[in-house]
Amino acid sequence: MTATAIRVEETSANPLDMVEQFLSVKDWVFDRRGEDEMVVEVPSQWCTLGLFLAWSEELSALHLSCAFDMRVPDGRRSSVFELLAHLNERLWLGHFALWSDEGSPMFRHTVLLSDRRIAPEEVRDLMEIAVSECDRFYPAFQFVIWGGKSPAEAIAAAMLDTVGEA
Numbered sequence: 803m804t805a806t807a808i809r810v811e812e813t814s815a816n817p818l819d820m821v822e823q824f825l826s827v828k829d830w831v832f833d834r835r836g837e838d839e840m841v842v843e844v845p846s847q848w849c850t851l852g853l854f855l856a857w858s859e860e861l862s863a864l865h866l867s868c869a870f871d872m873r874v875p876d877g878r879r880s881s882v883f884e885l886l887a888h889l890n891e892r893l894w895l896g897h898f899a900l901w902s903d904e905g906s907p908m909f910r911h912t913v914l915l916s917d918r919r920i921a922p923e924e925v926r927d928l929m930e931i932a933v934s935e936c937d938r939f940y941p942a943f944q945f946v947i948w949g950g951k952s953p954a955e956a957i958a959a960a961m962l963d964t965v966g967e968a
Contacts, residue, residue, distance in 0.1 A: 817864045817920040818857050824925045846933050848940040862915045868932040869901060869908040870943060878947050885946050885953035889939055895931055907943050909935050
């Protein structure tokens with residue numbers, strides 16, 4: 803992960819203001835849809851990810867979902883649900899889910915802020931973890947959805963680390 807500096811210009815209680823500053827530094831395309839919602843296009847290793855962030859002042863929670871640019875055909879959904887269960891066992895933060903309306907796999911995570919403001923480092927970490935987990939497991943989704951592999955085969959293939967040099 804590369805370090806990204808965020809200059810704090812205001813002391814807003816809305817963490818989306820801090821996210822907006824982070825995105826400006828990263829030069830990612832985003833749209834602030836109001837005080838409490840934001841959508842972002844994130845370039846990743848495999849595709850452009852659709853990031854959605856929402857702030858709930860009532861819960862004092864920042865929610866992030868990061869959707870893949872792929873749809874799961876109805877005939878592959880049961881295999882994808884099994885894949886989701888296995889992938890989620892490997893995650894410390896967040897989880898993968900299937901957006902039922904769109905049929906898109908996504909990574910989700912919510913941060914409870916209680917009575918504190920989000921730190922710039924937390925914004926950076928939250929975004930980088932979401933993108934890195936999506937990049938790490940994108941091949942597993944491809945193997946199950948389009949390659950016809952079982953979830954176990956897909957995870958094994960996606961988790962292979964290349965050893966040596968070509």
